[in-house]
Amino acid sequence: VKHLLYLKEISKDQINKILEKADSFLVTKNVIEDKNKIMRGLSLANLFYEPSTRTRGSFHIAAKRLGAEIFNFDDKMSSSEKGETILDTIFTLESMGINYFVIRHVETGIHTMISEKVSNNSHIISAGEGDVSHPSQGLLDLFTIKKSKGDFTRLKIVILGDIQHSRVARSLAEGLNTMSVGQLILVAPEYFKPNMEHFPCAEYTDNIVNGLEGADVVMTLRIQNERMTQSRSNFDIKDYFNNYGLTTERLEACNDSVIIMHPGPMNRGVEITDNVADGERSVIREQVSNGIAVRMALLSIMQDQTNK
Template sequence: MKHLLYLKDLNQETINQILDTADNFLDHNNQPIGSEDLLKDKTIANLFFEPSTRTRSSFQIAARKLGADVINIDEEHSSRAKGETLIDTLKTLEAMGVNYFIIRNKHSGVFHDLLEHIENRSRLINAGESNISHPTQGLLDLVTIRRHKKDFHTVKAVILGDLAHSRVARSLTEGLEKMNTGEIILVSPKDYEPDMTLFKGARYTDNIESALRNADVVVTLRVQKERMENETQFIDLSQYYKDYGLTSKRLELCKKDAIVMHPGPMNRGVEIETIVADGPQSVITEQVTNGIATRMAILSIIEKSAG
């Protein structure tokens, strides 16, 4: 694996390699035993052109644990604000000796263009592309699910929320399908129904109660107002919570050992009730911890493949 652009490009063997490597790091409290200097003398650039807390911070922590130098660049404080193209930004950083580019971009279709222009020694990781993909989030979610539900084949997974604008839903569905998950159900109001041609292996419903019945995994998603083109797409959030919020009452429809997930950031009282987000079935904080291990695993595998 030379780059990580889309989860759908990975085969099951590579996904399992990432999950196994992440598990190993987690079993050692996210310490890179034997890999402390794997990225020594490497420089990683975090280029985030959309807001991020979890992804950028966890990539920075993961890279430093593996011995890399890390620089953080955002659009406001870079020459991108002066009209420089992303390709020219990368070429400038390559000239400074940067080896890895971890990029979040609000526009779709950028990564294949970048591959045509970067040097052969450079490595590219997608940290979130528009509403198209978020492969590292999808992978850390697979890590989290597997640590609680050992066999994907028997899992009923429900992804609930603003599916029309969610890159997380896209990538997680791709990963669940690759792992031959038993059942993948997508749930949203009709206003946020996704293009199901993009969600191979899943089925859609707007009936939240039927979807949640006997679920093993529930992933809730926030309403992404920033991706809505006009106010006609907005919905009443209090009504959304009433109709589609994951409440403790609705959680009772799931299996007693079901886990509750959320990629963050959460809007409590909109897509999820606080008592559920902080309850015993929630693994939301665990997802954040697993994110560091998963991104360490991705960096490790890419570096070893390059070597």
């Protein structure tokens, strides 16, 4: 894995290798400190042109635990405000000796373009591309599911909410397709129905009761107002919650051992209630913790391959 741009480009064996490696990083602090030579002498740049808390912080902590130096780029305080292109910014940072670039950007295809232009020593990791891709989130979601549930082929997994605008849903579906998931159901109102060409292994329904029936995993998504058209941005939030909000009553249709996931940030009282978000079936906080281990594994494997 030289670059991580889209999860669909990663094979089943590669995904399993990353997940197995991540498991080895879910250990005590003392053991983690033994790993801090893996990226010693290397540098990682976080270049975020859209807001982030979890992903940016997670990559920062992951790289630091592996011994790397971290450069956190602020586009509002950089030469991009003066008209510098993202590619020129990266070329500048390459000249400073930075090897790893974690990039979030709204423009479709920009990570591929960058990966084709950078030096052979550089690694490009997409930390989110518009509504198209968020591969490291997809990996941590796969890891969280596997830790809780094991064999993907036996599972019914539901993604619920604003799927049309969700890069998280796209990447998770790509990963689940590669891992041969038993059943993937997309539940959303018609106005949030995605282009099903991007979800080849999934079924769609606007009926939340039928969709949740017997579910082993439910991933609920926030409403992404920032990606909506003007005509859709003023829809009725109360109506959405009444029809598609994840409540304890609606969970009764799922398997008793169902786990609840959310990529964050959550809008409580819109797509999920407090009781569900903070309940015993929720693994939302585990997702955040797992994200550090998964990103450590990804960086470690990339560097292992570079050393070879």
